[in-house]
Amino acid sequence: MTLPTRINTNVRSMKEIVGGGYGKAWNYRGRYLAIKGGRGSKKSKTMALRWMKMLKQYESANLLVIRQVFKDLRDSAFADLEWAAHQLDVHNEWHFKVSPLEIVNVITGQKILFRGLDKPMSVTSITVTKGQLCWCWMEEAYQIHSEDAFDKIDMSIRGRTDVFKQIVVTLNPWNDKHWIKRRFFDVEDEDILAMTTTYQCNEFLDEADLKLFRWMKENRPRRYRIEGEGHWGISEGVIFDNWRVEEFNHQDIAKIPDIKSAFGIDFGYTADPTAFISALVDMKAKRLYIFDEHSEQGMLTSEIADMVKRKGYAKEMIVADGQEKRLIEELRRSGISRIVAARKLPHSIIAGIQFLQDFEIIVHPTCHEVQVEFENYVWKKDKVSDKQINEPIDEYNHLIDALRYAVEYLHVDIKKRREGRKLLY
Incomplete structure (x- = not known):
């Protein structure tokens, strides 16, 4: 040589x-x-x-x-x-x-x-x-x-x-x-x-x-302070403190009796990413496992479809941002056949947050972006009193929104069962 x-x-x-x-x-x-x-x-x-x-x-x-x-x-x-x-x-x-x-x-x-x-x-x-x-x-x-x-x-x-x-x-x-x-x-x-x-x-x-x-x-001034100016994020008023990072095998978790799967998408494009999340939910033990994620800006419909197929979730029920019905239909025609729109119900953000707060959330170490969101998703502060109000910031929430959509059927459907109404999923 x-x-x-x-x-x-x-x-x-x-x-x-x-x-x-x-x-x-x-x-x-x-x-x-x-x-x-x-x-x-x-x-x-x-x-x-x-x-x-x-x-x-x-x-x-x-x-x-x-x-x-x-x-x-x-x-x-x-x-x-x-x-x-x-x-x-x-x-x-x-x-x-x-x-x-x-x-x-x-x-x-x-x-x-x-x-x-x-x-x-x-x-x-x-x-x-x-x-x-x-x-x-x-x-x-x-x-x-x-x-x-x-x-x-x-x-x-x-x-x-x-x-x-x-x-x-x-x-x-x-x-x-x-x-x-x-x-x-x-x-x-x-x-x-x-x-x-x-x-x-x-x-x-x-x-x-x-x-x-x-x-x-x-x-996004708070996000700019961290991502633009390099200052430390401040965890005061964090919304989720019920999560931890831990190794687990999602295939083993999926074998737990009555385990529920949950897949969600929050759409974005230029400034905000398209966010996809995969989770398993143990309703009896009140434990939720996040095992896969994807967060990327500038994704076209075909690229979103390819990503879901590449991950092997094309045949799963995926709940997506209900405001983007055209995108949902395009994805359905691209082979993501079971994708459905999330329901935009009154106070759905707070209801979804409260539902997730009842769980012990375990995040796989490979899911970096959702960890960042959990650590930076906080309650807003009143501009006059500087006190927290019951409204979350609209930042560091794309994968969390996708997670809310993904588990929506687990609590919205329960409510509808109690009311004796027909389910949509």
């Missing part, structure tokens, strides 16, 4: 490739680097560029990349690192392997290893054959709910090395109660650099991207 010659990465200037806003982080060599940022702040892309640049600079260094769920790595950090290698003109120095998922330098033998905290045995003993494992990148670190899991990874970056040791955490700051805030952002420590970045330091955004942020600032 002929090894590639070293590539000169100075053909394009680093400033041209990376842009601005991250100079302090780029040059930091302390133990912990924590970066929270809103959407579009280029934090993941910038860190991917930084890792590829540093691996070339320190040839005895190896990198471990961590996410809560292993399967999410290939389309996120792995893809970003491959993109970064192309940007730096070093792609032919690396072998990008998907089975097992790893990136290997064909000249130096350095490795980038990938692990998920949902596979704990893969994280307990990590070794490299050449050089030292001295760096770790925890991408989407907000999804890591256990500080103990972080501590175990922290302890794996140990031993003598001729390269500085560092752990980088990058995250969206959805909730101010997260352990990462207390651990890295609420302290002053010479071994910690904690910083916040926003879309405003991303000179690679186009006018369409910026227009969405301007719309968000005007129409």
Whole structure:
């Protein structure tokens, strides 16, 4: 095998490739680097560029990349690192392997290893054959709910090395109660650099991207504060506190006697996403399991249909946003034959919320977006008194609305049975 010659990465200037806003982080060599940022702040892309640049600079260094769920790595950090290698003109120095998922330098033998905290045995003993494992990148670190899991990874970056040791955490700051805030952002420590970045330091955004942020600032100020300005979400007045994240096998849950399935869609397009959710409901135990989700902007009817079919739910009863009857009919003609419209009854939002509040809600770790919504869906405040009112904000509610539609038949039909009226489902 002929090894590639070293590539000169100075053909394009680093400033041209990376842009601005991250100079302090780029040059930091302390133990912990924590970066929270809103959407579009280029934090993941910038860190991917930084890792590829540093691996070339320190040839005895190896990198471990961590996410809560292993399967999410290939389309996120792995893809970003491959993109970064192309940007730096070093792609032919690396072998990008998907089975097992790893990136290997064909000249130096350095490795980038990938692990998920949902596979704990893969994280307990990590070794490299050449050089030292001295760096770790925890991408989407907000999804890591256990500080103990972080501590175990922290302890794996140990031993003598001729390269500085560092752990980088990058995250969206959805909730101010997260352990990462207390651990890295609420302290002053010479071994910690904690910083916040926003879309405003991303000179690679186009006018369409910026227009969405301007719309968000005007129409969704609370969301803009978190996703635009990178501030921590505030959980005061949160509507749902009856949920937790936990591993489970939905196929086993489906075998429970009298378990009910529930599938829902809330339609969106430009500013708001189309949201699809899958759940199982144990009415006797008052337990609800959320096991699948999809949230995406700009979806056409055909793309929604393809998504539902790809997930294997085309023959399930799906309850969708009742205001979009044309979309529902188009989906029905596209093969989603059992899709029905949710009923727009008086006070249906509050009734749906109250019904869901009676359950113990268990969210599968792979369902990230609904976790974000549960942590940021709060009651409105009166503008004069600043006191909470019995009305939810119209933000962070797309998957929750889909869930309300999905379970509607479980409580609306019960009421109709009591009244002796004919059911519509």
